[in-house]
Amino acid sequence: xxxxxxxxxxxxxxxxxxxxxxxxxxxxxxxxxxxxxxxxxxxxxxxxxxxxxxxxxxxxxxxxxxxxxxxxxxxxxxxxxxxxxxxxxxxxxxxxxxxxxxxxxxxxxxxxxxxxxxxxxxxxxxxxxxxxxxxxxxxxxxxxxxxxxxxxxxxxxxxxxxxxxxxxxxxxxxxxxxxxxxxxxxxxxxxxxxxxxxxxxxxxxxxxxxxxxxxxxxxxxxxxxxxxxxxxxxxxxxxxxxxxxxxxxxxxxxxxxxxxxxxxxxxxxxxxxxxxxxxxxxxxxxxxxxxxxxxxxxxxxxxxxxxxxxxxxxxxxxxxxxxxxxxxxxxxxxxxxxxxxxxxxxxxxxxxxxxxxxxxxxxxxxxxxxxxxxxxxxxxxxxxxxxxxxxxxxxxxxxxxxxxxxxxxxxxxxxxxxxxxxxxxxxxxxxxxxxxxxxxxxxxxxxxxxxxxxxxxxxxxxxxxxxxx
Amino acid sequence: xxxxxxxxxxxxxxxxxxxxxxxxxxxxxxxxxxxxxxxxxxxxxxxxxxxxxxxxxxxxxxxxxxxxxxxxxxxxxxxxxxxxxxxxxxxxxxxxxxxxxxxxxxxxxxxxxxxxxxxxxxxxxxxxxxxxxxxxxxxxxxxxxxxxxxxxxxxxxxxxxxxxxxxxxxxxxxxxxxxxxxxxxxxxxxxxxxxxxxxxxxxxxxxxxxxxxxxxxxxxxxxxxxxxxxxxxxxxxxxxxxxxxxxxxxxxxxxxxxxxxxxxxxxxxxxxxxxxxxxxxxxxxxxxxxxxxxxxxxxxxxxxxxxxxxxxxxxxxxxxxxxxxxxxxxxxxxxxxxxxxxxxxxxxxxxxxxxxxxxxxxxxxxxxxxxxxxxxxxxxxxxxxxxxxxxxxxxxxxxxxxxxxxxxxxxxxxxxxxxxxxxxxxxxxxxxxxxxxxxxxxxxxxxxxxxxxxxxxxxxxxxxxxxxx
Numbered sequence: 049x050x051x052x053x054x055x056x057x058x059x060x061x062x063x064x065x066x067x068x069x070x071x072x073x074x075x076x077x078x079x080x081x082x083x084x085x086x087x088x089x090x091x092x093x094x095x096x097x098x099x100x101x102x103x104x105x106x107x108x109x110x111x112x113x114x115x116x117x118x119x120x121x122x123x124x125x126x127x128x129x130x131x132x133x134x135x136x137x138x139x140x141x142x143x144x145x146x147x148x149x150x151x152x153x154x155x156x157x158x159x160x161x162x163x164x165x166x167x168x169x170x171x172x173x174x175x176x177x178x179x180x181x182x183x184x185x186x187x188x189x190x191x192x193x194x195x196x197x198x199x200x201x202x203x204x205x206x207x208x209x210x211x212x213x214x215x216x217x218x219x220x221x222x223x224x225x226x227x228x229x230x231x232x233x234x235x236x237x238x239x240x241x242x243x244x245x246x247x248x249x250x251x252x253x254x255x256x257x258x259x260x261x262x263x264x265x266x267x268x269x270x271x272x273x274x275x276x277x278x279x280x281x282x283x284x285x286x287x288x289x290x291x292x293x294x295x296x297x298x299x300x301x302x303x304x305x306x307x308x309x310x311x312x313x314x315x316x317x318x319x320x321x322x323x324x325x326x327x328x329x330x331x332x333x334x335x336x337x338x339x340x341x342x343x344x345x346x347x348x349x350x351x352x353x354x355x356x357x358x359x360x361x362x363x364x365x366x367x368x369x370x371x372x373x374x375x376x377x378x379x380x381x382x383x384x385x386x387x388x389x390x391x392x393x394x395x396x397x398x399x400x401x402x403x404x405x406x407x408x409x410x411x412x413x414x415x416x417x418x419x420x421x422x423x424x425x426x427x428x429x430x431x432x433x434x435x436x437x438x439x440x441x442x443x444x445x446x447x448x449x450x451x452x453x454x455x456x457x458x459x460x461x462x463x464x465x466x467x468x469x470x471x472x473x474x475x476x477x478x479x480x481x482x483x484x485x486x487x488x489x490x491x492x493x494x495x496x497x498x499x500x501x502x503x504x505x506x507x508x509x510x511x512x513x514x515x516x517x
Numbered sequence: 518x519x520x521x522x523x524x525x526x527x528x529x530x531x532x533x534x535x536x537x538x539x540x541x542x543x544x545x546x547x548x549x550x551x552x553x554x555x556x557x558x559x560x561x562x563x564x565x566x567x568x569x570x571x572x573x574x575x576x577x578x579x580x581x582x583x584x585x586x587x588x589x590x591x592x593x594x595x596x597x598x599x600x601x602x603x604x605x606x607x608x609x610x611x612x613x614x615x616x617x618x619x620x621x622x623x624x625x626x627x628x629x630x631x632x633x634x635x636x637x638x639x640x641x642x643x644x645x646x647x648x649x650x651x652x653x654x655x656x657x658x659x660x661x662x663x664x665x666x667x668x669x670x671x672x673x674x675x676x677x678x679x680x681x682x683x684x685x686x687x688x689x690x691x692x693x694x695x696x697x698x699x700x701x702x703x704x705x706x707x708x709x710x711x712x713x714x715x716x717x718x719x720x721x722x723x724x725x726x727x728x729x730x731x732x733x734x735x736x737x738x739x740x741x742x743x744x745x746x747x748x749x750x751x752x753x754x755x756x757x758x759x760x761x762x763x764x765x766x767x768x769x770x771x772x773x774x775x776x777x778x779x780x781x782x783x784x785x786x787x788x789x790x791x792x793x794x795x796x797x798x799x800x801x802x803x804x805x806x807x808x809x810x811x812x813x814x815x816x817x818x819x820x821x822x823x824x825x826x827x828x829x830x831x832x833x834x835x836x837x838x839x840x841x842x843x844x845x846x847x848x849x850x851x852x853x854x855x856x857x858x859x860x861x862x863x864x865x866x867x868x869x870x871x872x873x874x875x876x877x878x879x880x881x882x883x884x885x886x887x888x889x890x891x892x893x894x895x896x897x898x899x900x901x902x903x904x905x906x907x908x909x910x911x912x913x914x915x916x917x918x919x920x921x922x923x924x925x926x927x928x929x930x931x932x933x934x935x936x937x938x939x940x941x942x943x944x945x946x947x948x949x950x951x952x953x954x955x956x957x958x959x960x961x962x963x964x965x966x967x968x969x970x971x972x973x974x975x976x977x978x979x980x981x982x983x984x985x986x
Contacts, residue, residue, distance in 0.1 A: 245733050256966075257733040264714050264726040497725075502967040 075233060076380035076387025077226040077309065078180050078192045079199040083206055084222075085143065085215035086187035087275070089171065089372070092143035093186065096214065139170050143186035143215055149175075151209060152182070158202040161193055164365075165333065167355040171372035176355050181367050181376045187215075192391070194378060198235050200247050207251075207280070217278035221252050223271040226309050226425065229385055241269050252279045260510050261425070261497050268309075268425060274504040303506075305429040306408065308390040308415050312422025312515075318381035322362040331360045339364050343418050345377055348411075349394060370394055379419075388419045396428075396485065405486040412490055421515070424493075428485045428509040487511040544702060545849035545856025546695040546778065547649050547661045548668040552675055554612065554684035555656035556744070558640065558841070561612035562655065565683065608639050612655035612684055618644075620678060621651070627671040630662055633834075634802065636824040640841035645824050650836050650845045656688075661860070663847060667704050669716050676720075676749070686747035690721050692740040695778050695894065698854055710738050721748045729979050730966050735894060737778075743973040772975075774898040775877065777859040777884050781891025781984075787850035791831040800827045808833050812887050814846055817880075818863060839863055848888075857888045865897075865954065874955040881959055890984070893962075897954045897978040956980040 086092045131141050134148050152175065153163050161179040168174060175182040179197045183190040189206060193199045200223070207218065223244070228234060237247040245257040248271050256274075261267035273279040320343055323331045329338060336356030340346025346354045349370045356366035364379040375392035396404040396411070408428065416424060484507050489495055493513040501508040555561045600610050603617050621644065622632050630648040637643060644651040648666045652659040658675060662668045669692070676687065692713070697703060706716040714726040717740050725743075730736035742748040789812055792800040798807060805825030809815025815823045818839045825835035833848040844861035865873040865880070877897065885893060953976050958964055962982040970977040 241732070249733060255733065256731045258730075259728040259732055261727075262725045263710070263728055264718060264724065498971040500969040 072382065072384045073230045073233060074380050074382065074385050075195050075228055075230050076378070076385060076389070077228060078194040078378065078389060079197065079225045079238065080190075080192045080223070080307075080391075081199055081203070082188060082190050082220070082222040082305075083203075083210075083218060084188040084220040085210050085217065086219055089142070089186040091187065092215070093140075096142050135168070135173075137168065139168065141186075143213060144184050144189055144210060145173055145186050146213060147184070147209055152184070155202050155205045155209065156182075158205055159191070159193055159197045159199050161195075161197050164357055165355050167353055167367065167369060169353060169369050169371070172369060172374060174355060174367040174369050174374060176357055176365055176367050180365065180378050183367075183374050183376075185372075187219075190374075192376065192378075194380075196233055196235055196238075198238060200237050200244060203247075203251060218252065218273075218280045219278075220275050221248070221255065221271070221273045221279060222429075223248060224427075225269055227267050227269070229311075229387070244269070245271060251281055253281050254279065256503075258501070260427075260499060260501070260508070261512055265496075266311075266423060266425060266512055268427060268510065270508070272503060272506075302395065303393065303429075303431040304395055305391065305393050305427075306396065306411070307427045308412060308424060309427075310388045310390075310416065310419050310421035310424040311386065313379075313381065313386040313388055314420035315383050315386075317418065317420050318362075318379075318383070318386060321358075321364045321379045321381035323358055323360045325360075329358075331358045333357060336364065336366065340366065344414075345418060348414060349375065350399060370398075373398075388421070390415045405488060408485055409488045409490070416490070423512070423514050426487050426509070426511045426513070428487065429506055430485060430509075431506055485509055492516055541851065541853045542699045542702060543849050543851065543854050544664050544697055544699050545847070545854060545858070546697060547663040547847065547858060548666065548694045548707065549659075549661045549692070549776075549860075550668055550672070551657060551659050551689070551691040551774075552672075552679075552687060553657040553689040554679050554686065555688055558611070558655040560656065561684070562609075565611050604637070604642075606637065608637065610655075612682060613653050613658055613679060614642060614655050615682060616653070616678055621653070624671050624674045624678065625651075627674055628660070628662055628666045628668050630664075630666050633826055634824050636822055636836065636838060638822060638838050638840070641838060641843060643824060643836040643838050643843060645826055645834055645836050649834065649847050652836075652843050652845075654841075656684075659843075661845065661847075663849075665702055665704055665707075667707060669706050669713060672716075672720060687721065687742075687749045688747075689744050690717070690724065690740070690742045690748060691898075692717060693896075694738055696736050696738070698780075698856070713738070714740060720750055722750050723748065725972075727970070729896075729968060729970070729977070730894070730981055734965075735780075735892060735981055737894060737896060737979065739977070741972060741975075771864065772862065772898075772900045773864055774860065774862050774896075775865070775880070776896045777881060777893060778896075779857045779859075779885065779888050779890035779893040780855065782850065782855040782857055783889035784852050784855075786887065786889050787831075787848075787852070787855060790827075790833045790848045790850035792827055792829045794829075798827075800829045802826060805833065805835065809835065813883075814887060817883060818844065819868060839867075842867075857890070859884045874957060877954055878957045878959070885959070892981070892983050895956050895978070895980045895982070897956065897976075899954060899976055899978075900974055954978055961985055 086095070131146060132138055135141070139145075149163065149166060156162065156177065159179075161177045163182075164176045164178055166173060166175050171185070173184040175184070177193065179195045180192040181190075182192070189210075191199060191202070191206075210216070210218075231240065237243045241257070241259070245255070248255055248257075252273050253276065254273055255271055258270045259267055260270055320339060323329060323335055325331075329335055333356070335358030337346070339358050340354060340356050345366060346352075346356065346368070349368060352368045352370045352375075354366060354368040356364065358364055362381050364377070364381075366375075366377040368375045373392065373394040375390070375394060377388070377390050379388045380386060381388075396407040400407045400410075402410065408426075412426065484500060487495075487498065487509055490513055492515060494516055495511055496514050497510065497512040499508075499510040501510070555564070600615060601607055604610070608614075618632065618635060625631060625646065628648075630646045632651075633645045633647055635642060635644050640654070642653040644653070646662065648664045649661040650659075651661070658679075660668060660671070660675075679685070679687075700709065706712045710726070710728070714724070717724055717726075721742050723742055723745065724740055727739045728736055729739055789808060792798060792804055794800075798804055802825070804827030806815070808827050809823060809825050814835060815821075815825065815837070818837060821837045821839045821844075823835060823837040825833065827833055831850050833846070833850075835844075835846040837844045842861065842863040844859070844863060846860075847858050849856045865876040869876045869879075871879065877895075881895065953969060956964075956967065956978055959982055961984060963985055964980055965983050966979065966981040968977075968979040970979070
């Protein structure tokens, strides 16, 4: 995606990035922040919603009665009617989804990017930005910005906005990015990874920073906090070791994030991501629809609401919503700095008979076929919902013997509860790899890295591929 | 281990590190280099040995006939008798094991450390150094040095020595170290990780560098090359992508390296690693034997030849040989910079009925009980000798169906041979985790990181533990 230029309707042309200053060095690789203020949308609804939550969740924008609409509760005192007028919809809005577009736009000024368009459904608001995307859930905000944007500069303001709604604690933080192509063009605190980590460590407790992949090749940076009652650093407070926070069963939803980050894209394939006015092609939103159709990128998922943008002279962005999930694509097609990213939190097994690993293979093929990258990186972040022990029990019950008791350590489950001692075999299996998606080989590519991280509540699978000669 | 001071016999007191200059900041964490000039000792024997190798391998130092001793072949023209005189033994010596102690001592001057003692057996020479250890096999050299030694400065000389023997190619390189406690005290090229990587990249092709673990906490650096016909960089040569080199079955031996790197050691437990002349305790070698006995560190393995050293005023080093394997321990007991390392290439399952994972747990307990560290890191490097597919086939043959053929990619085995297409299920299993040791929980400690890397021919398991309050 490339911000310079204006579309034919003249809606967008930020002066600071207009074409005359363009150096041919656009930083496609995005900074990606997830700020979670609560473990789930449901927990925010419970905190701020009415006594009978189920009716509110089932309220439909089409044909909802006034009573149903009244459950659209806003903790900062905005009335239901105001929210309806503000968003021109009747979706039930809690937590961060009660924040007006204007407030987010002001916050995004700190990042140096603008809102191009907003789409939404019952569960999530999707903002297409001049530099990438933002998704707003009741309990979390996902902000992804490319170029020389200063994403982290907005962290204090986002925390302030959430606190004003009553979301005064931060449950988890994830910040990640690929290694920059042009690090010298970045602005503070994004000039280097240690600076970014120092910034985040200034705000959050028990944060862990990682360099994933080859430090002398393509790599990916990750900062995350373990789930905590509140991971915000409070001045003067002594930092304690983190304890896995105990949450209600129904507050926990499975969470997955898949990213496919591609470079050295095929120049021929990139022609589709240039605006062609000579062929009477529209740009902006209508041009985006055009690109969605000719590339197939708009139909990766069924029953999906998409919002896309074709930039002038080139570049493409897409946000898609599928119920409570999103996918987002950003393309910088210029050969000197070609880059495309695909990201989604749609469950891999959703609407598919394939295993998660094979569904991932299919998705990778669908996406890489469009861009034909010289190199790409896959990251799969998934919450652990099944231990290897449970998996073995389910698939190979005969292999779990409980007769031999050699090592019988106490077992702590995900929610911190101690249970009966386990047998040697159980213990061995229990401590083995938790649920993990396998990143298979990709035809025509050589897998040069495969790394698995086990975090509190999450697994991260990382793989890097290079096109075979 | 601490180099300053002299033992009672006055054998060792390097002027540059004598006690008067000691700052209380000794860098215990070692630099560790493995340079492999051939895939196995056997391949070196085949290259340089006599026509009938078996008799040579079975030649015994005790009671070997002159004929048997004559198979002790040295490619650089040193006669059998010279080698016998040089090493005062009749072990069959090939490749690097024909290099005299004097040549290694001169090489070690570049590193700024000295040889304290040499022990050996039929398969390996073990040098105890003023700063850690060196192990010499026919086909590889393992050099581990602590403090402000300049290990990498010796790389060109080691390559030169090997080439003079006819070992002109480098098969693999591993270089690793824990993050330094006092990085500012290090000398070039060890001032920082990027400098070390740049140095290694100057010598070797297709090297991959990793930062393993938290970049804002305890971490570990690793550089390694994939196995290559020759990973030495030749000037003017265009760097190609590496191809897994095909080697004979019997040239491949399973390889494992386990490291336990401990900090914040228990001060009370550290008293055993101080020299106590007031109790008429000897230091140097006899003092080392004393420490071996009172700590149990000399009897971790059965049938083991050990060589140890108690430094004055404190510090301890130990090398142990068990057939073709070694273990080595180095202790810096001072509270201001306490550190202890344990390293071995003894197979985890050797002489044990336990699984490798449980044997690892037992080993970790044995070692950490001696030092009672506040924090420690485990790294387990093991060559892949069994795919998950083979494992599943062996343990759960009923689960491997070959009837469904959805994805049938060609399968390349470890030696680069293409075999028949695999079924969907086979493919899925085949691509899953290869043989991997599980690092279990450790009582009294919190596991804060668990990372698995899959490299060409090797798995690396990394875990970090912090003592519970």
